[in-house]
Amino acid sequence: MTRQERTAWLFSAPVLAIIVLVFIVPTALAMALSVTDYSIYALADWSNLRFVGLGNFADLLSTPLFWRALGNTALFAVLGVPMAIGTSLAVALLLNDVTVHWKPLWRVLLFAPYVTSVVATAVVWRFLFNERFGLINRALNAVGVTPIDWLGNPATSIPAILIFVTWKIFGYNMIVFTAALSAVPQDLMEAARLDGAGLWGRFRHVTLPAIGPTLLLAAVMSVAGFLQIFAEPYVMTLGGPAQSTTTVLYFMFDEGFKWWNLGQASAVAFILFLMILALTIVQTRIGRRYEWL
């Protein structure tokens, strides 16, 4: 090892040590837990702990609620990612338009929900979604729509939470997109305009290739975020009605922290990890194909 290498290791050692301590060791321990039947009985007496191999995984796959949670999470991701990214991009494009005045003010206002507390805003949104007194139903009523029991109907609970989540998080990607849009070459844009390209043509062939890498990053982060959605259903509906908003992470929280079945909960965590990893690999492949990476 050269002196330079030694110095490099020395400088990175503290960070590496922390990563090992707070990331690698707990992950390894969680994986070890996932092949045991660690439960409240093991907390009472260690001799009740058994090695169960893949038993937790087999158990999970035959638990209807786990499949339900997977389905709910998939629905959150499939609807939520386009909703959140679409809103961010649309708002960023609007804000990027030269005719918009007071841009910094708009940016601050639209970014504000992102930095507010989930619990506080969830309480407000619960009032907005109220079937009887909620502003949303009042507005719908004004245009002749019958009241919807947003958070009390298993069919509308996920869309309702997604509306809240989109409102809450679109500001972040909006700022990222605004930065990316400012890098779109204006001379190309003008050339396209002179060549007679319409609004869609210019977006498709000038804007999109320029912001492609940013879009990919936003998609990867959003997919990972939506697959781990927990706080919003927890504060809005407690996983209800009829477990229609119980997500994989919610299921894991209940199993692990509420009922102390840490073996089972670790198995869920491991499955979730594999899912996110697989999806990210697919997204990177797609990104490579379009040369965004």
Add this chain to the structure above:
Amino acid sequence: MSYEGDYSPLLMPPFTAATGIPVEVQSLPTTASHEKLLTAQAGGAMPDVLMLFNGWIQEFATIGAIAPVPTPALVADMFPGVLAATRIKGRDYAVPWSVAPQVQFYRRDILRQAGYETPPGDWDGWRTMARAIKRRRPDDFVFMMLLNWPTALINMLSQAGAVLLRDRDTRGNFQTTEARMTFAYYASLFADGFAPRALSTEVQDPVAAFAQGFFAIWPSGPPTLLDFKRRANELPVDRWSTARIAGPHGPGRLSGLSTSLCVSTTTSRPAEAWALVRHLSSASSELRYQRLIGNLPARASAWSSPQLAAPVLAPFAEQMREPAFSPPVIEWERIQIEIQLAAERVVRGLQTIDQALAALDTRVDRLLAKRRALVEAGKLA
């Protein structure tokens, strides 16, 4: 937890004055307290003295978190039924403290319009009354039974005499006539529009809803007394009263959300901890607490006080003499939630009663698998 947590600091100054021991009170949110306390036990961070819902005592005793009561004198003067609910295999692990039997709070004015001075005490009568109220107030409801809050349903099951676990409490026993009948009655209250299909997250302010007449009958516990006292300007005191909860053929045994005081096995000051328990569960502290939050004293000698003679307290006092007993399994807290989920599926029309009860048996059998294995291996009585 609950108002007990918010108001117990007021009971501490006399203790500190008498003993010189400062007490720090930490209040936990009720819905998160179970997991917080388990985590505290696993992490070695238990408080010296803690309050537990009676249904959790078995669990915390099993994991070795709470110490047995050192002297019988501490529990000498307790109501026998209340004390029995906190006893594990003949040993006392907790000192009963705040008794919270469920009663029905009812709107006197709404009932009077429908021709009732007091609500009936049996299920058929409840339904007849509900029909009369609903006819006059079609946009409102009669009962408040939250769809994710198991107490009302568990009480109905216990009043109907359903035995919910079998084979030494290692398997679910839900496909019985009693359980079927109870589920059918419970679901019919929703199907007939007498109770709203609502979760606790949807009814943000049940007191205001009760005051506005959104519902007329609210099965609830003594903390509601404090809520009503605080908000007497919204809900004048002559508009409501209490009665025992209706059962299939009249009021019967009910479990409540009563709490007890326990001492952690890991406390470094057991003598002081038990001294604090003695102070908090003394008749004078119990009476002061009753004035503050409404919950009733577990100590029989406290009941000679005129303070407990108020008419609205009479149904509570009767009900606490007839407690119901939950199966002594540590999974019980979770099983109750599963029962409620099964009922919610029936109420929302996602499953028939037979499907829901069969699924419930399967689910509970699974939850009890570990317990079953331990019982069969003779490691658990």
